Amino acid sequence: MNKSASSKQTVSSTQTASLTQPLSSQSVSKIQKDFISSHQKRKRMIFYIRILILIAFFALWEFSARVGILDAFIFSSPVRILNCMIQMASDGSLFYHTGITIAETIISFLLVTGIGLFVAVLLWTKQSLSEILEPYLVVLNSLPKTALAPVLIVWLGNNIKTIIVAAVSVAVFGTILTIYTGFQSVDPEKIKLIYTFQGTRKDVLFKVILPSTVPLIISTMKVNIGLSLVGVIIGEFLAANAGLGYLIIYGSQVFKLDWVLMSILILCVLAGILYLITERLEKRYGRLK
Amino acid sequence: MKSILELDNVSYSYHSLDGETSALQNISFTVASGEFIAIVGPSGCGKSTLLSLISGLIKPETGSILINGTENNAGNTNIGYMLQKDHLFEWRTVYSNVTLGLEIQHKLTPERLTKVDQMLETYGLAGFTKQRPSELSGGMRQRAALIRTLAMEPDLLLLDEPFSALDYQTRLEVCDDIATIIKRERKTAILVTHDLSEAISVGNRVIILSKRPGTIQRIVPISFSIPDCTPMQSRNAKEFQEYFNTIWKELNHHE
Numbered sequence: 001m002n003k004s005a006s007s008k009q010t011v012s013s014t015q016t017a018s019l020t021q022p023l024s025s026q027s028v029s030k031i032q033k034d035f036i037s038s039h040q041k042r043k044r045m046i047f048y049i050r051i052l053i054l055i056a057f058f059a060l061w062e063f064s065a066r067v068g069i070l071d072a073f074i075f076s077s078p079v080r081i082l083n084c085m086i087q088m089a090s091d092g093s094l095f096y097h098t099g100i101t102i103a104e105t106i107i108s109f110l111l112v113t114g115i116g117l118f119v120a121v122l123l124w125t126k127q128s129l130s131e132i133l134e135p136y137l138v139v140l141n142s143l144p145k146t147a148l149a150p151v152l153i154v155w156l157g158n159n160i161k162t163i164i165v166a167a168v169s170v171a172v173f174g175t176i177l178t179i180y181t182g183f184q185s186v187d188p189e190k191i192k193l194i195y196t197f198q199g200t201r202k203d204v205l206f207k208v209i210l211p212s213t214v215p216l217i218i219s220t221m222k223v224n225i226g227l228s229l230v231g232v233i234i235g236e237f238l239a240a241n242a243g244l245g246y247l248i249i250y251g252s253q254v255f256k257l258d259w260v261l262m263s264i265l266i267l268c269v270l271a272g273i274l275y276l277i278t279e280r281l282e283k284r285y286g287r288l289k
Numbered sequence: 290m291k292s293i294l295e296l297d298n299v300s301y302s303y304h305s306l307d308g309e310t311s312a313l314q315n316i317s318f319t320v321a322s323g324e325f326i327a328i329v330g331p332s333g334c335g336k337s338t339l340l341s342l343i344s345g346l347i348k349p350e351t352g353s354i355l356i357n358g359t360e361n362n363a364g365n366t367n368i369g370y371m372l373q374k375d376h377l378f379e380w381r382t383v384y385s386n387v388t389l390g391l392e393i394q395h396k397l398t399p400e401r402l403t404k405v406d407q408m409l410e411t412y413g414l415a416g417f418t419k420q421r422p423s424e425l426s427g428g429m430r431q432r433a434a435l436i437r438t439l440a441m442e443p444d445l446l447l448l449d450e451p452f453s454a455l456d457y458q459t460r461l462e463v464c465d466d467i468a469t470i471i472k473r474e475r476k477t478a479i480l481v482t483h484d485l486s487e488a489i490s491v492g493n494r495v496i497i498l499s500k501r502p503g504t505i506q507r508i509v510p511i512s513f514s515i516p517d518c519t520p521m522q523s524r525n526a527k528e529f530q531e532y533f534n535t536i537w538k539e540l541n542h543h544e
Contacts, residue, residue: 187376189373192372193372193376196346196370207378208378211378
């Protein structure tokens with residue numbers, strides 16, 4: 001393949017020298033082919049190096065633990081984590097804890113999206129309401145939500161309610177503000193168009209405001225799914241007897257760091273999967289503008 | 290001829306915390322059915338405000354606006370309004386953009402839709418109904434916007450610089466196109482523009498507004514020796530330059 005490529009190159013270079021005509025569209029030019037193959041080569045290289053980093057990281061970790069550079073009791077090791085995982089998978093507790101965290105994240109995410117969208121629409125419908133509430137929303141949005149968590153335990157108890165409320169509180173105010181701002185930045189001329197057809201405010205909402213903010217809503221959802229996971233883990237740190245956050249806190253308290261690091265690894269994988277899902281969603285629905 | 294629109298002593302001002310700005314003062318004129326009126330004037334003289342008043346989107350502070358002899362209390366008179374940009378919605382197909390007005394007024398009847406199909410056919414958009422607006426050229430987009438307006442079968446068409454967003458070449462073509470369509474559909478229309486040649490080439494009468502606060506400075510009736518000419522042809526008529534000079538002088542007279 002290399003040979004033919006180099007021979008073609010000489011042909012094409014003589015051609016370009018003799019012909020000053022624009023490139024014919026019937027066949028892909030040599031330069032274009034080279035461009036594509038070098039692009040693919042680069043992509044492949046990036047992929048391999050990524051994998052290599054991962055392997056190197058785990059290998060170094062395992063090696064350091066074996067020779068004693070790292071104390072395996074505190075730092076655990078990939079093999080210990082794997083063993084721990086196999087053992088917890090066999091008694092089902094691995095899936096139980098992971099499942100709980102996923103379920104809590106999804107519930108919080110749906111609540112954040114639903115409440116955020118609903119309140120944003122409400123604020124848009126009642127202009128004076130939004131003006132009245134604006135400072136409160138801004139303060140609540142900037143407030144570190146972890147400060148609320150201890151209060152929530154006292155008010156709601158040591159249970160899933162606290163976790164969900166904590167997770168929702170992390171993302172919901174930002175969502176309301178972002179979506180409402182998006183509603184306000186819709187071109188007023190587009191709204192005027194609806195009124196020239198004697199449309200109502202409801203027509204404006206459903207035919208202009210909502211459809212034109214779909215890309216924004218999707219990108220907000222993308223941020224929210226990550227924030228929900230953060231919120232759920234914070235919640236589980238404080239008020240839980242199941243879930244990966246619970247496993248991390250409990251594991252560190254009883255010095256079972258295999259549990260802690262395993263949970264963190266699972267969280268990495270979860271975050272990656274969530275990112276992929278939302279990116280798919282964005283590609284499909286997020287490009288209306 | 291029966292008059293379709295009557296403005297009597299209409300005034301309007303904008304209010305803000307910084308004070309009151311008088312936009313229009315004592316505007317009176319009538320438009321006969323089938324007439325094409327062009328309104329010109331320096332920028333900021335309240336041309337667009339005038340259209341918003343006629344359409345009923347805003348109410349005059351004094352004076353009255355009668356359409357077919359009745360006061361326009363939003364909703365009972367059928368006025369088509371074309372804005373500066375086409376505002377075709379990218380999340381809708383060309384077809385559902387064109388039927389947007391009918392959809393809002395719950396008038397998606399078979400007769401109206403047949404009329405829409407005919408117009409799409411006549412004006413060269415029949416093959417593009419399933420496409421997104423971004424796939425159309427500037428001229429096609431304006432035609433789609435016009436069909437969206439005409440689908441409502443308006444008694445009166447208001448055109449607010451509908452060609453200003455287009456490049457010059459397209460602008461000439463689309464202006465010719467749209468004016469011909471409006472004449473063929475026998476619509477009454479009011480065009481607001483800052484382009485004098487455009488005003489002269491399409492209008493039966495040109496209304497010249499003064500600087501803010503806008504008042505009617507002069508109304509110039511336009512007629513060409515070429516019978517039934519399109520806007521493009523009228524630009525070649527020998528009277529064209531005279532009208533242009535008259536209106537040009539009028540606009541710069543009171544500076």
